Amino acid sequence: MDPVTSIITLATFVKDLLELGQKIKESIEKVSENRRRNRELANDVLRSLADIANLLRGHCGEVPPALLGALGDLKADMLHVLEICRKIQPAGNGTLGFKVKVKMWLKRDEVETEISRLKDRVLGCYIKFTAFSTARTELQLHNLSLRVEHASTMHHAQNQVGFRRLEGMVSRILLDEHSLNRTVLSDSTHIEIQYLEVQTKQLIGSLHKAMNGQKLVLDTTAWDPTRPFKSTFVQIISSSSVVHKVLETILTIQRNPSEVMLHSMTDIMLTLGIHLANLGMIPAAIAWELSIIQVLRQVAGDAGIAWILGSLEKLSRFYQYQTQYTLALGASQEFLDSCRESEYGVGSALTYPAHLSRPLFANAVGFCEGEFDGSEEEAEFHAVTSSEAFFTLAQSLSAEGRHLDAYSASTKGFKALLGCRGRRPPRKIHMEAFVNQLSAVGEGGTILCEALSLFCDLTRVYPDESSVVFLRLLYAYVFTGTSITLREIPQHKSPLKSQHTDLCSPLVITALQALYVRPWETRDIRAPLLKHISHEYLDEATSGLERVISSLIADSHTVQPLLRWVLDDILDYALPAVVADCSRCFILQIAEKVVQFFRHTAESTAGEGHGWCSLAAVLGAYSRGFWLIGRLTEALSTLDEAIARIRFLNSIGALVEDGAAEEQLRAFQLSRAHLLYDMDRIPEALEATASPVAMGDGCESDLWSYYLVRTRVLRRAGRYQAAADILRGVVAMGQSQKDKNGFDIYFPLLLVETAIVHLEHLLVPDSALKYAEKAVAFCRRHLAVGSDSVELERERELQNCALIHSLTTLSDCLAALGGKPADALAASREATDIYSSNASYMWGDLIHTIRKEELGGNAFRSVSLRLGGSEEGRKSAENAIELYRRLVALAPRHLEAYLAFQGVSTSEVQND
Structure with missing residues (x-):
């Protein structure tokens, strides 16, 4: 054998020996695993046998034959397993122990099979016994339930008989007590x-x-x-x-x-x-x-x-x-x-x-349509029952979402009430439901016009109950053209931004009278409605206001507070909304009736403090009306009369102790200083504003207003350094408080005054630009933040006023510095855009002598100066001249600016 073959043979032999050793090892390990599994199987068999023994304990005589046969088979199997186990002797030492282990290893599969079969037989016996026991228990429970149900039925029948007897006894007792007038108090426990x-x-x-x-x-x-x-x-x-x-x-x-x-x-x-x-x-x-x-x-x-x-x-x-x-x-x-x-x-x-x-039931619908013929008592009775039927039906239809049908039913109900001749006013719950139905229908102006006409008739018959709903429907028709709920009144509506201007004369007059039935509930819509009516329906407005004043004067109980309300509304809303001068004078004549009434009341009280203070307040408000339409001399005399009356009462000690009269006197003196400045009576204005104590003591807003008019008067008088010194301290004070209370118009106006002083008189354009930029930034910040939170139209107007004024001043400052003509033009154009988009419905009042014509005139003048003789520049100059012309008619102090700018613009046009 060659060496290679010998090596291969040897390697193969070694490999076979290793595989044989691995198999022997696995066989020995399997014997150990089988021994462990055999112990577990034996334990399972013992537990199952113990459970069977527990179930059989005490029931040996009740075991079915089938279960006994299964138990016999189980016993035979267990004896067979026992015999096999006895043949396997415990392992000892020496050769016997080795033979036993070999024998166990040879019979390991047979023992495992026998124990598994025994376990299955034990489990089978346990399941059979459990099933038999459950069936027997259910049978016993069923029999017991039948016996209980039968007994319960018998007891129920007996109780019913007893209850009927008891019920009859109680009935007779209660009737006997009633016949003898022996009654007891009724409550939920009796x-x-x-x-x-x-x-x-x-x-x-x-x-x-x-x-x-x-x-x-x-x-x-x-x-x-x-x-x-x-x-x-x-x-x-x-x-x-x-x-x-x-x-x-x-x-x-x-x-x-x-x-x-x-x-x-x-x-x-x-x-x-x-x-x-x-x-x-x-x-x-x-x-x-x-x-x-x-x-x-x-x-x-x-x-x-x-x-x-x-x-x-x-x-x-x-x-x-x-x-x-x-x-x-x-x-x-x-x-x-x-x-x-x-x-x-x-x-x-x-x-x-x-x-x-x-x-009772005849001709109900015919009565609603005016076809009922009967006595007055029957007619009223049918009106009430018919209206209640329709309101009940409307409520049910509305709950089902059938709002148009509900609206129709409610309309019939209200028409029925109109036939009661003022004795059956509509209920608030029905009116609110009607408005909600109208809002849900949402079919626009046609159906809203029908509802408006219906409630106009109701207001004439039932003014106290129907006036508020009528006015809110009118507001919705005029300004939105759709129906709205009572809690969804939009704000800041202008008199000219209306959807409908086709109101009939009786409806307008009824609306003016309804405004002062419950004025505390309509304060959120009274101003825009009065502005719209005064602007679009002047004849009806004057007629309606005269009727309101006459009716209030005839009522001695509520005349003074409501008349003051009417006067303030006329001067604050109706008068500014009227454009023509003759119409403004006519509106002022209506207000004069209120003044004459208070004058007569004060004279009849022989100098009592309350009557004279009321007259002084009315005179102060009345002077503002003269001031607004340019009748400055009459405004000053009326204001002087109010101041004189308060001073007289103060001299005799007749003033009320609450301090309202002193506060009113300070306000009148401050208004007088502004008025003198507007009249260009500078020496008198300087004297009136010599001391801040008399006009702004104890009130921060009045004090700032005083500094504003004081610096304007000083600037007009040529005392520029004194004005700059005052403004420096006031602006510093305002700088620390400007963000504490939100928007305040005094701060940007004072910044603008400071910029003008530094630009036109101190000739420091850099400093002027900084103040103008601060004013614009302040206005922008508060206008953006407050656009969704401002609730009063007046405050929004103040913000626009300050922003236009600040942008115009900023444009002038940028132009004076040079180098940024585009920025200067952009600022002035933004000012004119704000003015043009708001001028048609912006306030017609004056704010600290600033009128909207002055804002627009200054803004257009700034654009014309930036653009020179171009087409846009000429058009802006024409607009500025037109606005300045109106200003001169209202306040003399604008005459100099008007003449100066007119000359400049004319020369520029000629040079071009």
Whole structure:
């Protein structure tokens, strides 16, 4: 054998030896694994045998034969396993032990198989025994249940007999107490309340038994159509009386079961449902009305339609009490359908009364349309019942989402109330539901116009109840063109941004009168409505305001506070909204009537403090009206009269101790300083503003307003350094407080004044630019933040005023510095854009002598100076000159600026 072959043979032999050793090792390990598994199997068998022994303990005589056979087989198997196990001796030492281990290793599979088979037999026996035991237990329980059920049935029958006896005894006791006038207080714990529902069910059962036995006899005289009109109103009674009525009716049916006359049960049939509902027993009331409807339809037929309709209407209301709107809608619809199919009219509802005659239901719809012919009492009665029927139907239809049908039903209900001649005002809940239905319909101006006309008529008849809803509908029609809910009134509407301007004259006059019926509830819409009416319907506005003032003067109880309200509204909203000067004078003449009334009242009180203070306040407001239309001399004299009256009262010690008069005096003196500045009476203005104590002491806003007018007067007088010194300290103070209270118009105006002083007089354009940029940044920041949170139109106007004023000044500063002509032009154009987009409906008032014409004139002047003789520059110059011309007619201080700019613009046009 060569060496290579020998090496290969040796390697193969070694490999076979290794594989043989690995198999021997695995075989030995398998023996150990089998030993462990055998122990586990043996333990499982022992546990199963222990469970079987526990189940068998005490039941040896009750084991079925099949289970005994299974146990016998199991015993034989276990003996066979035991015999095999005995043949395997425990391992010892030496050769015997080795033989035993070899034998165990050889028989390992056989032992494992036997133990597994034994375990399966044990489990099978356990499952069989469990099944047999369960079946036997179920059989025993079933037999026991049958015995218990039988015993329970017997006891229930005996208890029913005893309960009936007890029930009769209680009924007789309660009736005896009622006959002897011995009643007790009724509450939820008393026997009468607890007993009532049970007796109601028994009464319903007695009626149905009598009806099924054909023992109910119809008395047709109850529905005789020739009987006169008669209404029976339900009176609220105690639960004791309700129980007695129920018990008496039950005994009546029991005493004479052969014949029961329906007319003898009229009272309880009509009123029991309402009585039960008043006691809070709504389910019992519903069950009673359903039973009455069934009985009447079977026994009375068409002759009992009046009672059937009444039960249907009450059933609808009872369902609504339990928020079962679908069932309520069905009852209401069935009620109206029954009315249409019968000879009775549509629209009668038994919301409060219950009726016994045919004329009750006749011509209900005809009455709503104005076709009812009858006495005044019958007409009013039909109006109330018809309106309540339609409102009930509208509520149910609205709950079902049928808003257009609900709107139509509510409209008919309100039209019915118009026939009550002012004695039955509409309820607030019905008006709010009507507006919500109108909003849900959302069909725009046509349907809203119909609703507006309806509530205009209602406001004339019922002003106190209907005026608020009428005004909100008018607001929606004018400014949005769609319906809105009472809580969704948009703000900041201008008098010229309206959707409709086609209001009739009577409606406008009614609206003006309605504004002051409940003015505290319409303050959010009163200003835009009054502006719109004054701008679009001047003749109606003057006529309506005159009527309002005359009616308020005739009412001695509420005249002074409401007249003050009317005067303030005329001067703050109506007068600025009027464009023509002659019309403004006419509006001011109407306000003069209020002033004359307060003047007469003050003279009649012989100098009493309260009357004179009221007159002073009215004179102060009246002077503002003169100031607004440019009659500055009359404004000053009126304001001086108000100041003189307060000073006189102060001299004689007749002022009220609350400090309001002193605060009013400071405000008047501050207004007088602004007015003198506007009149260009600079020496008098300097004297009036010599000391801040008299005008701004103790009030930060008044103090800042004083510094504003003081610096303007000083600048006008040529004392520029003094104005700059004041502004330096005031701006520094405002710089530290500017972000504490949000937007304040004084701070940007003072910054603009500082920029103008530094630019035009101190000739420091760099410093002027810094102040102008601060003013613009302040306005932009607060305008952006407050765009969604500002609630008053006045504050928004103040923001626009300050921004336009600041942008114009910024443009002038940039132009003076040079190098940034594009930025200067952009700032002035932005100012004109803001003005142009808001000028048509911006305030017509004046803010610290600043009028909107001044803002626009300055802005257009700035654009024209930036553009020179270009087409846009010439057009801006023309706009500026036109606005300055208006300003000169309103305030003399603008004359110099007007003449100066007119000369500059004219020369530029000629040079071009």
